[in-house]
Amino acid sequence: xxxxxxMADLFxxxxxxxxxxxxxxxxxxxxxxxxxxxxxVKLLNKANVNFAVLGTEESSSGDAAKRAGNEFxxxxxxxxxxxxxNMYNVKKIxxxxxxxxxxxxxxxxxxxxxxxxFHHTQFIEQLVNEGKLDFSNANxxxxxxxxxxxxxxGRANDEYDAPRSLIKAIGGVNLVEMKRSRNNSLCCGAxxxxxxxxxxxxxxxxxxxxxxxxxxxxxxxxxxxxxxxNTMMTxxxxxxxxxxxxxxxxxxxxxAESLGL
Amino acid sequence: xxxxxxxxxxxxxxxxxxxxxxNVKKLIRNIKLGKDVDRSDQKSERWANMIRIALGQSKMxxxxxxxxxxxxxxxGFIIINIEVLEIxxxxxxxxxxxxxxxxxxxxxxxxxxxxEILAILVFISVTVFWLRxxxxxxxxxxxxxxxxxxxxxxxxxxxxxxxxxxxxxVMNATDVHLQQSGTGNVISQFIVPLFHNVSFEGLxxxxxxxxxxxxxxxxxxxxxxxxxxxxxxxxxFPNTFYANxxxxxxxxxxxxxxxxxxxxxxxxxxxxxxxxEDAGEPEKxxxxxxTDLNWVQLMxxxxxxxxxxxxxxxxxxLTGKELSPRAIMMKTRDRLEEVGRNIDANKxxxxxxxxxxxxxxxxxxxxxxxxxxxxxxxxxxxVNIDPLSIIMDMRQYLVMEQSAAPQELNAMMQNVENNGxxxxxxxxxxxxxxxxE
Numbered sequence: 001x002x003x004x005x006x007m008a009d010l011f012x013x014x015x016x017x018x019x020x021x022x023x024x025x026x027x028x029x030x031x032x033x034x035x036x037x038x039x040x041v042k043l044l045n046k047a048n049v050n051f052a053v054l055g056t057e058e059s060s061s062g063d064a065a066k067r068a069g070n071e072f073x074x075x076x077x078x079x080x081x082x083x084x085x086n087m088y089n090v091k092k093i094x095x096x097x098x099x100x101x102x103x104x105x106x107x108x109x110x111x112x113x114x115x116x117x118f119h120h121t122q123f124i125e126q127l128v129n130e131g132k133l134d135f136s137n138a139n140x141x142x143x144x145x146x147x148x149x150x151x152x153x154g155r156a157n158d159e160y161d162a163p164r165s166l167i168k169a170i171g172g173v174n175l176v177e178m179k180r181s182r183n184n185s186l187c188c189g190a191x192x193x194x195x196x197x198x199x200x201x202x203x204x205x206x207x208x209x210x211x212x213x214x215x216x217x218x219x220x221x222x223x224x225x226x227x228x229x230n231t232m233m234t235x236x237x238x239x240x241x242x243x244x245x246x247x248x249x250x251x252x253x254x255x256a257e258s259l260g261l
Numbered sequence: 262x263x264x265x266x267x268x269x270x271x272x273x274x275x276x277x278x279x280x281x282x283x284n285v286k287k288l289i290r291n292i293k294l295g296k297d298v299d300r301s302d303q304k305s306e307r308w309a310n311m312i313r314i315a316l317g318q319s320k321m322x323x324x325x326x327x328x329x330x331x332x333x334x335x336x337g338f339i340i341i342n343i344e345v346l347e348i349x350x351x352x353x354x355x356x357x358x359x360x361x362x363x364x365x366x367x368x369x370x371x372x373x374x375x376x377e378i379l380a381i382l383v384f385i386s387v388t389v390f391w392l393r394x395x396x397x398x399x400x401x402x403x404x405x406x407x408x409x410x411x412x413x414x415x416x417x418x419x420x421x422x423x424x425x426x427x428x429x430x431v432m433n434a435t436d437v438h439l440q441q442s443g444t445g446n447v448i449s450q451f452i453v454p455l456f457h458n459v460s461f462e463g464l465x466x467x468x469x470x471x472x473x474x475x476x477x478x479x480x481x482x483x484x485x486x487x488x489x490x491x492x493x494x495x496x497x498f499p500n501t502f503y504a505n506x507x508x509x510x511x512x513x514x515x516x517x518x519x520x521x522x523x524x525x526x527x528x529x530x531x532x533x534x535x536x537x538e539d540a541g542e543p544e545k546x547x548x549x550x551x552t553d554l555n556w557v558q559l560m561x562x563x564x565x566x567x568x569x570x571x572x573x574x575x576x577x578x579l580t581g582k583e584l585s586p587r588a589i590m591m592k593t594r595d596r597l598e599e600v601g602r603n604i605d606a607n608k609x610x611x612x613x614x615x616x617x618x619x620x621x622x623x624x625x626x627x628x629x630x631x632x633x634x635x636x637x638x639x640x641x642x643x644v645n646i647d648p649l650s651i652i653m654d655m656r657q658y659l660v661m662e663q664s665a666a667p668q669e670l671n672a673m674m675q676n677v678e679n680n681g682x683x684x685x686x687x688x689x690x691x692x693x694x695x696x697x698e
Contacts, residue, residue: 002695002698004692006692023694025681025682025683028682028690028692029682029684029686029690029691034697037694038697055692056688056689056691059682064673066512067634068660068666068674069657069658069659070657070666070674071546071657072518072521073674075515075518076522079522079526102510102511106508107511107512107514110514111514111519151510151633151634151635155509155510155635155636155640156508156509156510157508157510158508184637184640186574186579186635186637187637189576191633191635196669196670196672196673196683198669199580199631200577200582200583200584200627200630201582201583201627202580202581202582202583206577206579206580206633208580209576209580
C-alpha cells in the first residue's frame with residue numbers, strides 16, 4: 001500500500017505539504033512510467049516525507065509542446081499550472097521526469113512560477129544525507145549497472161553526480177560507465193518531442209545506437225532517471241534481443257527494490 | 262630613389278588594411294541585421310568564459326590530438342606576430358632588423374630563436390592537420406556539407422601557413438649577418454647549407470624576396486579571413502563573451518507570445534477591442550530567415566570554423582538523418598552573406614529575392630524536425646556556438662506561422678490542448694496509478 005496525499009484534500013484541511021511531487025504526464029499515464037512513480041512514492045513514504053500530488057489538477061508541463069515549436073501552447077500550459085501551484089502556495093517541487101524538472105525549474109520562473117525544483121535523484125540524495133533513507137544495508141542481486149544520462153538532467157542542467165552516488169550507495173553493485181557518458185552522453189532519441197513522432201528517415205534509430213553503447217559495458221541493468229529514456233532503452237534492448245538478460249530500470253525502482261519495498 | 266621601397270610598402274600596407282577595415286565594417290553591418298538580444302549581464306562571468314574558452318582553448322583540448330596541435334599553431338600565430346611588428350616598422354622606415362640594436366644581440370637572438378622554433382612547430386602541426394584532412398580522411402571533414410569550397414578553404418589556410426613559415430625561415434637563413442652572429446638562428450642554420458653555392462648578392466636578393474612575400478602573404482591572409490572559415494581567430498573572442506550563460510535546457514520564453522497568452526487568460530480583457538493604434542505590424546513568431554534570428558546567432562554563423570565536432574556528436578547525424586548542426590551554421594552564414602550582397606547591390610535596402618533561410622535553398626524542414634534538442638552540439642563546440650537555438654526558432658515559425666508540424670506532433674499538441682497530456686487520456690484519470698499495483 002502506498003500513501004499519496006492530494007493537494008486539494010490537504011488544502012481543505014488547512015494543511016500544506018513540505019513539497020509537491022510533480023508526477024508528469026508520462027508518470028501518470030504510461031504503464032511503464034507508472035511503476036517508477038509508485039517506486040518513488042514508496043521511498044517518499046519510507047522517509048516519511050510530507051508531500052502531496054496535484055492529481056487531477058496537474059496538467060502537461062508544456063515541455064513537449066515547447067520543444068515541438070508550439071510556444072503558445074506551452075505558455076498556456078505553464079500559466080495554467082502556475083496559477084494552480086501558486087494558489088496552493090507551492091514552494092518546492094520534486095519530479096521523476098527530467099523534462100518537467102527542466103521546464104519547471106528554468107522556464108516557469110519568468111512566467112510567474114518561482115519554485116525550488118528537484119529531480120527525484122537529487123531529492124533522494126538529500127534524504128540520504130539527512131539520514132531519512134539509509135541504503136547502507138541495502139542489497140540487490142545485480143552485478144553490473146550502467147547509467148544512461150538523460151540529456152535534460154545532464155547537459156541541460158549539469159546534474160551528473162546525484163544519480164551516480166545513489167547507484168553506488170547500493171551494496172554489491174558495480175557501476176560501469178559507458179564510453180559516452182556524463183556531458184558526452186548520447187541522447188536516447190526521445191528529447192525535443194521525438195518521443196511523440198516517428199524519427200526522420202535515416203540509417204538507424206538513435207535508441208538502437210545508444211543501447212549498443214550500454215551493451216558494451218555488459219550490464220545486468222541499464223539505469224536511467226527519465227521515463228522517456230526508459231522507454232527508448234527498453235525498446236533498444238528488445239531490438240538487440242537482450243530483454244531476457246538485461247533490464248532497464250529507473251534509479252528510484254532500484255533503490256526501492258534494494259530496500260525490499 | 263632609395264625611398265621607393267618604403268613608399269611601395271606603405272601603399273601595400275595601406276591598401277591591405279583599408280580592405281580589411283571595409284570587410285570588418287561589412288561583417289558588423291551583417292551581424293547587426295539580427296534582432297536584439299540582451300547579453301550585457303554577468304560581465305565578470307563573461308570575461309572569465311572568454312579567457313578560459315577562447316584564450317585558454319579549454320574546450321579544444323577535449324579532443325587531445327587536434328587540441329594539442331591547434332594550441333601550437335595558435336600560440337605560434339600570436340607570438341610570431343611580434344616579429345610582424347618589426348617587419349612592418351622596417352618596411353615603413355627602411356631599416357633592417359630595427360629591434361636588434363634596441364633589444365641587444367642576446368635578447369633579440371633569444372626572441373628570433375623562439376620564433377624560429379615556433380615556426381617549425383607550426384609547420385609540423387599544419388602538416389599534421391593536412392594529413393588528418395586529406396590522407397587519414399577523418400570523417401567529420403568529409404560529411405556531406407563539406408563540398409568543394411569548405412574543403413578547399415580548409416586546405417588553403419594550411420598551405421598559406423606552410424608557405425609563410427617557410428618564407429620566415431628562408432628569410433632568416435639568407436640573412437648573412439644573422440647567421441654570422443650565431444644567435445637566434447636555431448632552426449634557420451640548418452637551411453643555410455641549401456644556399457652554399459649562392460653569392461652574397463644572391464643571398465641578399467633571396468632574403469629580400471622572402472621578406473616581401475612574407476609580409477604580402479600576411480596582408481593577403483588578413484583579407485582572406487572575411488571569406489573564410491578562418492574568421493574564428495577573431496570572432497572566437499566576442500562569441501565566447503556573448504554566449505548564453507543560462508542552463509542549456511532553458512529555452513527562452515517568447516515575449517510576444519507571453520503578451521498574447523496573458524491577454525487571453527485575463528478575464529477582464531475585451532476580446533472585441535480594436536488593436537491599439539500604434540500596435541503596428543504583428544510580430545512574426547519564430548524564424549524563417551536570417552533577419553528573424555538574433556545578432557548572437559548571426560555572429561555564431563560567422564564564427565563557425567566548420568570543424569564538425571558538433572555534427573560528429575549529433576545523435577540524428579550519427580544515425581544517418583539529414584540534420585547536421587554544422588550545416589545549419591554554414592547555411593545561416595551563406596544566406597546572411599547573400600542578404601548582405603543584396604543590400605549592397607540595392608543601395609542599402611534589402612529587395613525580396615524570393616528565398617529564405619528555411620526553405621529549399623538552405624535549411625530543409627526535414628533537418629529541423631530531426632533534432633532531439635539534446636544539446637550535444639552546443640556542449641561540444643569549442644567556441645560556444647549554439648545551433649540548437651536556430652533549430653528551435655525555426656520550429657516556432659513552422660508551427661505558429663505555418664501550422665506545418667509533422668502530423669503526429671499535431672496530434673500530440675491537440676491532446677495537450679484538449680486533455681492536458683501528450684496522449685489521449687482523460688485528465689480525470691491522472692491519479693489511477695495510485696491503485697494499480
